[in-house]
Structure formats: structure tokens, C-alpha cells
Amino acid sequence: MTTTERLFVLPAVGDRLGRYTVERVEDLPEMQGKLVLLRHDLGARHAHVARDDDNLAFGVTFPTVPKDSTGVAHILEHVVLMGSQKYPVGDPFFAMLPRSLNTFMNAMTASDWTTYPFSTRNEKDFYNLLGVYLDATFFPLLRYESFRQDGHRFEFETPNDPGTPLKLQGVVYNEMKGAMASPGSVMWRSFGKALYPDLTYANNSGGAPEDIPNLTYEGLRAFHAAHYHPSNAFFYTYGRLDLPRVLGEIETHVMSKFSPQTLDVSIPDQPSFSEPQRVDVTYPGTDVERGGQVSVAWKLGHTTNPDQNLRWSVLSDVLLGNPAAPLTRPLIESGIGSALADLSGYRDNFREGAFAAGLKGLGAGKADEVEALVLNTLRSIVQGGIDPELIESSLHQFEIGQREVSNSGYPYGLQVMFRLLGPWLYGGDPVTGLRLEAELNRLREDLKAGPVFEPMIQEELLDNPHRVTLVLAPDPELAARSEQAERELVERLSAAFTDEDRARIVRESLQLQELQAQESDPDVLPTLTLADVPPTVPRVPYTTQEEGRALVGRVPQPTGGLTYLDLQVRLPEVPADLLDTLPLYAYAVTRSGAAGQDYLAIARRIEAVTGGVSASVGVGGRPDDLDTLRLTVTFSGKALSRNGGALIGVLRDLIQAPEFTRERLEQLLKQRLAGLKASVVNAGNAYAERLAAAQVSPAGNIEEHFSGLTALEHLKQIVEGDELDALLDRLNRVRDLLLQGRPLLCLTATEDDLNLDLTPITREFTGDSPVGHPHPGTLEGGPRARLTDSPVAFNAVAFRTVPYTHPDSPALLVLSRLLRSEYLLKEIREKGGAYGGGAAFDARAGVFSFSSYRDPHITRTYEVFRGARQFLDTPLSDRELTEAILSASKTLDPLTSPDTAGRLRFYGDQAGYTPEVQEEYKARLLKVTLDDLKRVTDAWLTPDRAGYALVAGRDPNAETEALGLQFEVQAI
Numbered sequence: 003m004t005t006t007e008r009l010f011v012l013p014a015v016g017d018r019l020g021r022y023t024v025e026r027v028e029d030l031p032e033m034q035g036k037l038v039l040l041r042h043d044l045g046a047r048h049a050h051v052a053r054d055d056d057n058l059a060f061g062v063t064f065p066t067v068p069k070d071s072t073g074v075a076h077i078l079e080h081v082v083l084m085g086s087q088k089y090p091v092g093d094p095f096f097a098m099l100p101r102s103l104n105t106f107m108n109a110m111t112a113s114d115w116t117t118y119p120f121s122t123r124n125e126k127d128f129y130n131l132l133g134v135y136l137d138a139t140f141f142p143l144l145r146y147e148s149f150r151q152d153g154h155r156f157e158f159e160t161p162n163d164p165g166t167p168l169k170l171q172g173v174v175y176n177e178m179k180g181a182m183a184s185p186g187s188v189m190w191r192s193f194g195k196a197l198y199p200d201l202t203y204a205n206n207s208g209g210a211p212e213d214i215p216n217l218t219y220e221g222l223r224a225f226h227a228a229h230y231h232p233s234n235a236f237f238y239t240y241g242r243l244d245l246p247r248v249l250g251e252i253e254t255h256v257m258s259k260f261s262p263q264t265l266d267v268s269i270p271d272q273p274s275f276s277e278p279q280r281v282d283v284t285y286p287g288t289d290v291e292r293g294g295q296v297s298v299a300w301k302l303g304h305t306t307n308p309d310q311n312l313r314w315s316v317l318s319d320v321l322l323g324n325p326a327a328p329l330t331r332p333l334i335e336s337g338i339g340s341a342l343a344d345l346s347g348y349r350d351n352f353r354e355g356a357f358a359a360g361l362k363g364l365g366a367g368k369a370d371e372v373e374a375l376v377l378n379t380l381r382s383i384v385q386g387g388i389d390p391e392l393i394e395s396s397l398h399q400f401e402i403g404q405r406e407v408s409n410s411g412y413p414y415g416l417q418v419m420f421r422l423l424g425p426w427l428y429g430g431d432p433v434t435g436l437r438l439e440a441e442l443n444r445l446r447e448d449l450k451a452g453p454v455f456e457p458m459i460q461e462e463l464l465d466n467p468h469r470v471t472l473v474l475a476p477d478p479e480l481a482a483r484s485e486q487a488e489r490e491l492v493e494r495l496s497a498a499f500t501d502e503d504r505a506r507i508v509r510e511s512l513q514l515q516e517l518q519a520q521e522s523d524p525d526v527l528p529t530l531t532l533a534d535v536p537p538t539v540p541r542v543p544y545t546t547q548e549e550g551r552a553l554v555g556r557v558p559q560p561t562g563g564l565t566y567l568d569l570q571v572r573l574p575e576v577p578a579d580l581l582d583t584l585p586l587y588a589y590a591v592t593r594s595g596a597a598g599q600d601y602l603a604i605a606r607r608i609e610a611v612t613g614g615v616s617a618s619v620g621v622g623g624r625p626d627d628l629d630t631l632r633l634t635v636t637f638s639g640k641a642l643s644r645n646g647g648a649l650i651g652v653l654r655d656l657i658q659a660p661e662f663t664r665e666r667l668e669q670l671l672k673q674r675l676a677g678l679k680a681s682v683v684n685a686g687n688a689y690a691e692r693l694a695a696a697q698v699s700p701a702g703n704i705e706e707h708f709s710g711l712t713a714l715e716h717l718k719q720i721v722e723g724d725e726l727d728a729l730l731d732r733l734n735r736v737r738d739l740l741l742q743g744r745p746l747l748c749l750t751a752t753e754d755d756l757n758l759d760l761t762p763i764t765r766e767f768t769g770d771s772p773v774g775h776p777h778p779g780t781l782e783g784g785p786r787a788r789l790t791d792s793p794v795a796f797n798a799v800a801f802r803t804v805p806y807t808h809p810d811s812p813a814l815l816v817l818s819r820l821l822r823s824e825y826l827l828k829e830i831r832e833k834g835g836a837y838g839g840g841a842a843f844d845a846r847a848g849v850f851s852f853s854s855y856r857d858p859h860i861t862r863t864y865e866v867f868r869g870a871r872q873f874l875d876t877p878l879s880d881r882e883l884t885e886a887i888l889s890a891s892k893t894l895d896p897l898t899s900p901d902t903a904g905r906l907r908f909y910g911d912q913a914g915y916t917p918e919v920q921e922e923y924k925a926r927l928l929k930v931t932l933d934d935l936k937r938v939t940d941a942w943l944t945p946d947r948a949g950y951a952l953v954a955g956r957d958p959n960a961e962t963e964a965l966g967l968q969f970e971v972q973a974i
């Protein structure tokens with residue numbers, strides 16, 4: 003038997019596999035797989051999805067229902083990964099990252115469960131990681147020092163001097179301080195609390211900064227003992243795996259060491275409100291003009307009911323799924339706000355579901371207006387009835403979702419896990435998360451018999467008193483008040499401290515420092531070796547053909563009956579004043595009208611015949627030269643193959659005949675501005691890195707104009723300075739320019755569907771201008787600081803280095819990996835208390851960068867960055883080097899799937915990144931030495947090649963003098 007055949011010889015219902023009983027075996031025809039559900043005698047549940055996929059996946063999930071907002075579930079998630087009985091090293095999770103070829107490793111805390119998933123394409127690696135995950139979750143050391151490092155602790159400002167002020171520290175403490183400064187997170191936490199005030203959802207499972215200090219070490223241990231037990235565990239495995247072997251490993255490692263236990267983690271029903279409520283919440287923000295949100299939310303029925311889940315998902319898409327949708331459109335066109343409120347739509351991540359709709363981008367006092375608008379719109383939808391075509395379009399989106407097998411975003415094997423977990427964890431049928439045929443058929447039958455969705459809106463929304471109008475507003479003084487409250491909390495908690503207590507704090511700080519400095523022996527952990535790295539890169543077969551001015555690649559792939567089309571246009575010389583317009587063009591072009599249809603008609607057309615279309619801008623270069631650049635605009639779309647022609651028609655109309663109007667553009671730009679502004683506090687490190695890279699790299703400078711704070715600034719000017727007419731003119735010039743470009747099309751589909759006629763698009767490109775090579779130079783003027791409402795900082799420095807084919811490039815890539823796991827993690831996260839710190843090397847742009855994430859420090863962090871070279875002189879062994887090379891090799895071999903494999907290969911080849919060039923890179927990479935790392939650091943990471951930028955809540959110049967850096971400061 004081949005592996006694939008063996009894969010599908012599965013046990014039958016009632017079979018015993020050790021102490022497991024097979025409870026169900028189900029076909030999953032849409033994904034060509036089978037599901038086996040088992041139960042262990044100790045109560046553990048196991049779902050195995052057998053599927054011919056070499057990306058093997060695992061997850062173990064525990065329902066965790068906190069009774070307070072101390073963040074116990076979240077802090078536990080951190081601490082279980084910090085050493086276990088078999089692997090007593092400081093941080094086995096982070097230590098495994100570079101010893102593995104995993105395609106995903108993480109741990110997550112949701113409001114009522116905690117999960118530990120991973121995936122990998124290497125079987126040996128799968129069993130290595132399985133052992134580490136099982137030991138970590140069931141047998142963690144839960145050291146007191148780990149609790150203090152990642153949870154919370156008192157520390158004197160100078161840790162060994164009890165005369166300096168006391169501070170609260172801790173990784174999760176700082177992580178949550180950062181998170182609760184973001185309106186999106188505050189909205190999410192408030193949503194559960196507002197709709198389910200009597201249930202576990204009223205607590206902040208991540209931890210409210212003011213409550214985290216109430217968590218005790220004993221409380222943490224007790225929570226683990228109660229929840230992380232086989233009786234409360236949901237195991238999941240996926241892929242081309244030998245099921246009996248996996249179960250055997252779990253039995254030996256875990257089950258054999260436990261005795262039965264029971265725990266009630268069931269969540270009761272939330273008693274219904276007798277009348278609608280209003281809840282006001284605030285976040286630390288200063289944008290009182292546009293920083294508010296209003297969301298109208300309802301509690302619905304149980305999410306374990308598959309019919310209700312499907313129907314609400316479809317109805318949510320009908321009402322809100324696109325700009326023309328009957329609830330979205332009146333909300334946006336009202337002009338009250340700029341975009342739909344966070345969390346709008348159907349939410350199945352509570353035991354009882356929820357539906358919400360509202361607006362963001364609001365000033366104060368808009369709650370009544372938004373509430374009335376939502377309710378009146380719903381009433382008129384019930385009265386007028388829903389156009390059956392809209393329902394058909396949404397069902398068509400479901401068909402696409404069911405058929406698509408993609409590793410984009412999450413690996414497919416883990417997407418399947420999350421679909422299955424939804425109903426499973428609440429005691430429902432996990433199969434319904436994976437197979438919707440029966441529910442879809444019932445829905446279609448009911449639709450034939452009469453209205454389905456209108457009565458749902460009437461009964462479950464309009465007539466439902468369990469409704470909350472949730473109002474989120476920025477409070478400019480909240481940041482200062484929170485700081486004051488933190489100081490008072492520290493004072494209150496420490497008021498009764500004796501000298502002995504103070505001495506203990508000093509002692510414990512020193513103990514923690516000692517532990518952090520200790521060299522633990524990671525060799526107890528399993529590992530892969532360089533021999534496990536495949537020396538080749540995958541060749542994906544495709545054909546190419548010149549069609550007029552276009553080059554067309556056709557890639558046969560098992561796409562499940564979907565067709566993917568990408569169209570990359572290499573632009574001719576772009577006039578300087580159009581550079582900033584390009585990203586706005588890409589944003590607006592798929593959201594506006596075209597070819598005589600307004601934006602609503604286009605949106606309906608996109609929803610009816612495609613699985614989505616998008617446009618993006620990019621900058622690319624050559625593998626051997628950092629200064630010869632070119633600009634591209636890429637259109638992408640997918641559709642069921644029967645709609646291939648219709649997809650081509652949509653893309654042609656958008657490219658050839660877009661119609662931008664002032665009114666629509668104003669809506670779009672406000673929406674985009676709100677989105678970008680909100681992203682700054684969550685992705686401040688990415689913005690800081692881009693702004694730093696712009697100072698040293700021409701490609702980085704262009705990226706800064708496309709998606710950095712410069713793009714944000716430009717957009718703000720247009721919106722606030724009312725420069726829309728000038729922009730309209732520039733957008734039309736971009737369209738003309740685009741049609742002068744050189745198009746490269748890549749079509750991916752099954753063999754039978756590859757003959758799609760692309761000439762309706764290719765014949766539109768009639769120009770003969772050569773491809774342009776922009777010379778934007780770099781951003782002059784020295785270090786930049788950008789200030790925003792954030793209690794933490796995001797620090798970055800970037801260096802200009804070498805192009806891809808330069809012999810030093812692989813060493814720089816390895817260097818970034820080594821510094822990240824061996825040096826920065828320890829210095830910036832463990833010692834500095836930041837949520838994260840990293841080094842990255844963009845081999846194609848030739849930019850090396852350091853950055854930190856949600857960081858309490860500025861000066862200290864830059865000193866750490868500068869200490870990198872010195873660190874390389876400390877004793878380092880082959881282990882650190884091998885791990886860094888393993889981890890670097892992963893970036894050369896990304897996880898692909900039928901939708902992306904061909905596209906990556908085709909555009910890579912066209913840009914000069916052929917398999918031969920990549921294999922040469924890999925061969926050099928596998929031979930990098932420690933001396934190479936020192937040499938490239940000395941050669942390329944030098945002060946004259948550096949650019950500095952940071953995003954923070956405070957002016958850095960008061961404290962960075964010692965660094966010799968003077969930042970130019972601007973508010974965002």
C-alpha cells in the first residue's frame with residue numbers, strides 16, 4: 003500500500019484503538035477527506051481529518067472560562083510555554099521555532115478557550131513538535147519566575163535599588179496595556195461584556211491592566227490543574243498521518259499519566275434583557291472629531307445549531323457583504339460615519355450568537371442617530387423584501403468558500419480545525435462546521451416555500467429586546483488618568499510594604515535576572531538538521547505565451563473548480579506627482595463604478611460572479627541591483643470556473659473604463675483614512691520599519707509612499723484639505739498610464755479550464771512605452787519620531803545592504819534569524835518587558851532592520867540594537883548557527899497551495915528569481931559560518947548606512963541624547 007492508500011484505511015465506528023473508541027467516521031466530499039471522531043476513556047476528544055495533504059497539522063484546545071479579568075487564561079498560555087518536565091529549558095516554544103521547519107506555530111487565548119496549534123510539512127518535525135506541545139500543555143513547570151516575567155511583578159526602577167520608584171512590569175501586563183489602547187480591542191472586549199453581562203464573556207480573558215496584579219501564582223496553578231486535563235481537552239490532527247501512531251504518542255506522553263477528573267466548563271444561557279440597553283465605553287484617544295463608534299448589537303440563538311449558523315452567515319453577507327448591500331449602503335451613504343463599526347455582521351464565537359451593525363469615524367452624540375438609522379433600514383428591508391438575486395449571490399459565495407483549498411492566511415489544515423471547533427467546543431456537532439450540504443439544501447427548500455430572511459430580521463432583531471447600543475468614544479484624558487491610576491495602584495499595593503518586603507522585591511528581581519542570564523541547555527529538545535532542508539526549490543509547471551503586448555502564463559493546478567487570474571502591469575515612466583496617487587488608485591478602482599455602471603452595480607456584479615477582486619501596487623527590482631526599480635499595479639480575481647468569462651469581463655471594465663466620482667471617492671478616502679489611523683497603534687513597528695527603510699533604500703522610500711505614514715499623511719491632506727477634484731484628475735491619468743504598461747497575466751485553473759480567452763483584457767493594452775525605472779532617492783533629514791496615542795513605543799532602525807545575488811545576502815538573512823532568537827528575544831522581551839523585538843532581512847530590497855513591538859523603552863532598546871555586534875563575540879556554538887540557518891531556509895520555501903504556487907513561480911521567474919538563482923542562494927545559505935556573520939555585520943550594519951524611526955506616545959528627544967540621535971518629531 004502507498005501512504006495515500008493507507009491514509010484512507012480508517013477504523014470503523016465502535017473500533018477500539020488502545021483506550022480510544024471510534025465514535026464516528028464521516029466523509030468530507032468537498033475537501034476530499036474523511037473525519038474520524040474518537041473519545042478516550044479519560045474523556046479526551048479527538049478529531050482526525052485524513053486528507054492527502056503533506057502539511058500536517060495538530061492542535062490541542064481547552065475550554066477556559068475565566069471568572070475575572072486578571073487575564074489568568076492568557077497569562078497561563080504564556081507560562082505553559084516556558085519550560086516543562088521533559089524540556090526544562092527557559093523557553094521551549096521559542097527554542098523550538100528555529101529547530102523546526104514548521105509552517106505554523108502559535109498559541110491563542112479566546113474569550114472561552116485556549117488553543118495550541120502547529121503545522122509542518124516534515125513528518126519527523128511533526129512528531130518532534132507533538133512531543134514538545136504535549137509536554138508543555140500537560141506538564142508545564144509553571145515556575146514562579148515565569149509567572150513574574152510574563153504575568154506581573156513589582157520592580158524598582160533600578161532593580162537592585164529599593165530607593166528608586168516601584169513599577170509594575172510583565173510581558174502580558176505590557177501587552178494588554180498596548181492592546182487596551184486600541185479602539186478595536188476595546189470594542190471587542192466591551193462587546194462580550196455588553197451582550198452577555200452575566201457570563202464569562204463579561205470578563206477580559208486577555209487581562210485588564212488594572213486587574214492583572216490581582217492574579218496570584220497559586221491562582222494560576224489552580225487554573226491549570228482544573229482546565230488542562232484530558233477530560234477537558236479537544237485534540238485535532240490533520241493530513242497524511244498515521245492515526246494509530248499519533249494516538250499511541252498521545253497515550254504514552256499524556257493519557258497514561260492521568261486519572262479521571264471532572265470539571266464543569268459549561269456556559270449557561272444569558273438571561274434575556276426585558277428592554278434594549280445602552281452601554282458607553284471609552285478608549286485613550288484624542289481624535290474626538292472622528293474617533294467614535296456606535297454599534298447596535300443583538301443576542302441570537304445558540305451557535306451549535308447548524309441551520310441558524312448557516313442562515314445567519316448568509317443573511318449577514320446579504321445585509322453587509324459588499325458596498326451595495328441593503329444595510330451597508332444606507333449606513334455609508336448617510337455620511338454620519340466613514341465605515342462600518344468594528345464587529346459588524348454575524349458573530350458565532352460566543353455560545354449564543356450575535357449580530358451587530360453600526361458606524362465608525364464618528365464625532366460625539368451620534369448614538370441615537372445611528373441606532374435609528376440601523377433600525378429603520380432593517381424595517382424597510384423587511385417591508386420591501388430582499389431581492390432574491392442578492393441571496394443567490396451570497397449562496398454563491400458560500401459555494402466558493404466550501405471549494406477553496408488555500409494556505410493563504412492560515413494553513414488550510416488549521417482553517418479546518420477552527421471551522422470544526424466552533425460547534426464542537428459548545429457541545430454541538432463538529433461535522434456541521436465542515437459539511438453544510440444538508441443545511442444548504444434545507445435552506446434552498448425553505449426559500450422556495452416563502453421568505454426566510456425577512457422573518458428572521460423581524461423576529462430575531464426588530465422584535466428582540468436583547469439589544470445593546472454600544473457607544474465607543476475617545477477620551478483624551480484617559481491615558482493620563484490610567485497612568486495616574488497605575489501609580490495609585492502601585493502605592494496602594496505597596497503601602498504596607500516593610501523593609502523586608504522591599505528586600506524581597508530586590509532579591510526576586512535579581513533571581514529573575516539570574517534565571518534569564520542562565521544558559522539553559524536546549525539540547526534536551528528534539529531538532530532537525532541541515533540535512534532535512536531540501537536543497538532544491540519546487541518547480542511548478544506552466545506554459546507561457548505572448549499575446550499582443552501581454553505575456554500570459556497558464557498554470558494547471560487542482561483548484562477544486564476555481565479559476566484564479568492575476569494581472570500585473572509593469573508601469574511606464576510615472577510622473578512624480580502620481581506616485582502618491584497609485585495606492586489610492588488601487589484602493590478605489592475595485593470599489594468604484596466602471597463601464598457605465600455605478601459602484602453599486604459593480605459591487606453587485608462582483609459578488610454575483612466572482613469570489614472577490616482586488617488591486618495592489620508594488621515596487622520590484624532585479625536580483626543583482628538595488629537601484630533599478632519598476633512599479634507595478636496588480637489586479638487579482640477568482641471565480642468558479644463556470645464564471646471565468648464573467649470574471650474577465652469585470653476585470654476588463656475596471657481596468658479599461660473605471661468611473662471615479664467625487665461623492666464615492668470621498669466616502670472611500672474617509673474609510674481608508676479611518677482604517678489606516680486605527681492600524682497605527684497595532685502595527686506601529688511596521689510603520690516605524692518602513693519609515694526607517696525609506697531613509698536608506700529607494701525601494702523602501704517608494705513603499706513608504708505606498709503604505710507608510712507618508713501615505714497616511716498624504717491621504718489626510720486630501721481629505722482634510724478637500725483636494726478631491728485634483729485627485730480625480732490624477733486617478734484618470736493613472737488609468738491612462740496603466741494601459742500604456744506591459745501586462746503579465748497568470749491564469750491558474752484545472753487543465754480543463756485553462757483555455758479561457760484572455761484577449762478581452764490583453765487587447766486593451768495598446769501602448770508602446772517602455773517600462774519605466776523610477777529614481778526616488780532616499781528620504782533625507784535624519785531620524786524621525788511620529789507621535790500617537792500609545793502608552794508604549796515601537797522602535798526601528800534599518801540598514802542598506804546588498805542585492806539578492808551578492809554573496810553576503812544569505813549571511814545577512816541568517817544573521818537576522820540568529821539575532822532574533824538568541825539575542826533580541828532575551829534582551830527586549832524577557833529583560834526589557836516589551837511584547838516583542840526582532841530583526842528582519844528583506845533579501846529582495848536589501849534592507850536589514852531591527853524593531854521592537856509594544857515596548858516600554860526607547861533609549862535602552864536602541865542600545866540593545868547597537869549591542870548586536872558585541873553579542874556575536876560571546877561564545878556561540880554550531881547549535882545557534884544551525885538553528886538560524888534552518889529558520890532562514892524556511893523563508894526560501896514558503897508554504898503554498900494551488901491558488902498561490904503557480905503565481906509565485908511565474909512572477910518570480912519573470913523578475914529573475916528563477917529556481918536556479920534561488921537554489922544558488924540556498925546552497926550559500928547552508929554554508930554560512932559564524933565568521934561570515936561577524937564579517938557582514940562589520941561591513942554592512944554600520945552607522946553611515948542606518949536610518950532611524952519610531953512611533954511612540956512621547957517625544958524621544960528628552961532621553962535619546964546619550965545615543966547621539968536627534969529625532970525630527972511630528973504628530974500623526
Ligand SMILES: [Zn+2]
Nearest residue numbers: 076080174177
Ligand atoms: Zn499574549
